[in-house]
Amino acid sequence: MDFGLVLLIVGGFLLGGAWSMWRQSGEQDEPPATGRPKPGAQAAQPRGRSVPHVVIAVILLIAALLATASGILRLI
Template structure:
């Protein structure tokens, strides 16, 4: 298996995690600060992993 493909899969996994954290808000309080920060960190990591995987495949 090519390393670029592994990075693309990791990016997709991290993107799913970011989406899952973003969706899990409380009905009354909404999203908390740490929840937003963690979702943004996962989103940035997913974008970096996906971009590096694409560049590795090209």
């Protein structure tokens, strides 16, 4: 097996990890269902993505792009 192909596979796994991290951090937006709301109670505000989630997703994305580009260049 050629090393370029291994780098392409690793890049794919890293890209999947980045996507998983990005999707996981967005799932915190919806509050859990608690039945009937109390009268006068305000709805929970969406929190969005936290900074550590975004940082890890960006690092994984950069690593995936570098591994994929390296794999393509090794195959050429």
